[in-house]
Amino acid sequence: MLNPSGLKKQLDHLIPFPEQRSYLLAVSGGADSMVLAWLFNQLKDVGYTFQVAHINYGLRGSDSDLDQQTVEDFCTKNNIRFHLYKVSEKDEKPGNSIQLWARELRYRFFREVQEKEHLEFLVTAHHLNDQLETFIINLSKAAGIKGLSGIPANSNSILRPLLNFTKEEIYRFARENNIAYREDLSNQKNDYLRNRIRNRIVPELLETNNHFMENFSKSLSYLNQARDFIQEQIHEIENRISIADDPYVILSREKLAQESDFVKFEILKKYGFNQENEIPKIFNAENGSSFFSTDYRLIINREQLIFKKRTDDEENNPEEEIVLIEHFDFSENQILVNLESNIGNIEEINKTFEWHFDARKLRFPLRLRRQQDGDEFFPYGFSGKKKVSKFFRDEKISILARQKIWVLADYENSVLGVIPYRQDRRYAGDEKTDNILKIFNKSKNEI
Structure with a gap:
């Protein structure tokens, strides 16, 4: 039954200890949202904490202002915190979907209020007739069982406690309790699909069966149970x-x-x-x-x-580069670079290796980076040139492992080696090399 105890029962079903939570009510001024605000106001004495938010789109001239005034007067009379967003010229209206624009605008506003006021749940006044309209829309879109299961009563911290009540019940309750509300006459126009369904199709369906809405509610319940079972499977x-x-x-x-x-x-x-x-x-x-x-x-x-x-992914978070060595002091015959001691432990480089380079063949600075498209090198111990991607495939290195492998590159982005597998033989030093750069990865007890 639609009354304060009925609302509390619905909230008890949706979340534990609802009277210990905080809420932001989305109130448009229509019968459904004004009834919702009235019901919550009756629950203040048992500890319910809530505030009200209203958005004035200004799309219906003075009617929009009167909607705002109705909600604001109710909040003033009952000492309820009221939040208003009034659409202005800076809120550019799109040329395509006004409905989508309005929805995005109001939910952004609601979330901002929730964050500022530390309110846990947004509460809307969707009812059983909204469910039926959504069902028909989704039926026409082949939305599957999830779409046909209707609007969720609790999703993403949005509560819809009136979903089990019909529009007729809500209007009757508003009249019986002298709850002021505004009628949005634009809903009588058939400009939008939902309005055409509401004004043309739903009345025809209701005439087919005196218990149509009751049976529809049961069908939704069965569909939700079937959906839950399927999702478990x-x-x-x-x-x-x-x-x-x-x-x-x-x-x-x-x-x-x-x-x-x-x-x-x-x-x-x-x-x-x-x-x-x-x-x-x-x-x-x-x-x-x-x-x-x-x-x-x-x-x-x-x-x-x-x-x-x-x-x-690399397209959203470009992989880091690590400068390994800025330059080579050619007054030295040999410079040793231990990856672990120079740049710390790198989880991906967990294999011991040791490479000797002829420093005079290198273009500094040298850096570690991830593989890039088009990378190629002349792997030591192989003949000819090979793409790094093909080297990975030949070595049977998994896709995930490849994304963790470091490539040693020079100033001109040439590949000097794929760590820890192979260095490029073109830059390798030998017994005749005067200036050796030794790059290796060994733990302290291995040195």
Whole structure:
């Protein structure tokens, strides 16, 4: 039942100890959000802490100002902290989607208020009719079971405690309790898809069955239970085909390929790869191929799928360079550079090696960097030239290991060696070399 105790029951279901939390209510002035504010106000005596935020877009002239005044008057009368954002000329309106622009604007404002006032949850007044409209929109988009499961009651610290109540119940409650609210007449226009669904399709559906909304609510509950069950099964499959998950998620490409298209899609979608026509490319891609989503880079390493957060990738965080030696004092016959003692312990260089260079063939300063496209060298002990990428493949060095390997390069960016595997033979010193630069990595007890 829609009343203060009913709201408290809903909040109890969504989060533990709701009366010990703090809330920001998004209040537009419409019946649903004003009822929400009224219900929270009734709960102040039992310890509920909340504030109200309103955004005036100025899109409906004096009507927008009257919406603001209704919310502000309610907050003043009930001694509730009120936050206002009034859209001005500096808030440039887009030429395409006003709705998307407005949504981004208000949620940015809400988050700013939450952060400033230290309010844990944002609370909106979405109701069961909003659920139905969203269901129909997602049905037309082939959104799958997640889309058909409706608007979540608790996601990303946003609570929607009125989702189980119909618009009719909310209007009736507002009338019975003399709650002032404003009617947004623009909702009666059929300019937008949601309005057309609300004004044309939903009334037709409601006429088909006196218990339509009640049955729809039950159907949503069944869909949510089915979704949760499916996600548990997907999670179990992912665990079964998982090779590692620290620091990267690594899955068996061979085993995932044996699963149904639905399972493939659901698992890859977690990492942002949600274009169905792109999924076959992942399973047919050559070793070393990369795919990018908004948040992840997917690397194909033979029969492995390696998922890396893009914040770790070189395109977002350029790899560091380490200047190893600035110059060579040619008055010295030999200079020794122990990587461990000169630049500290580098986890990736864990193999003992020792390289001798003819210092007069080198162009200083010398530095350590990561592999770059086009790198090539003349590896010691081999004939001819070889691309560093091909050297990695021939040495069967995994994709992940390659990204941790350091390349020794000179001032002109020529590769002097791939640490700790091979140095470039063109720069190697011999018994006739007068000025030797020795670069090595040995622990103190090995020297």
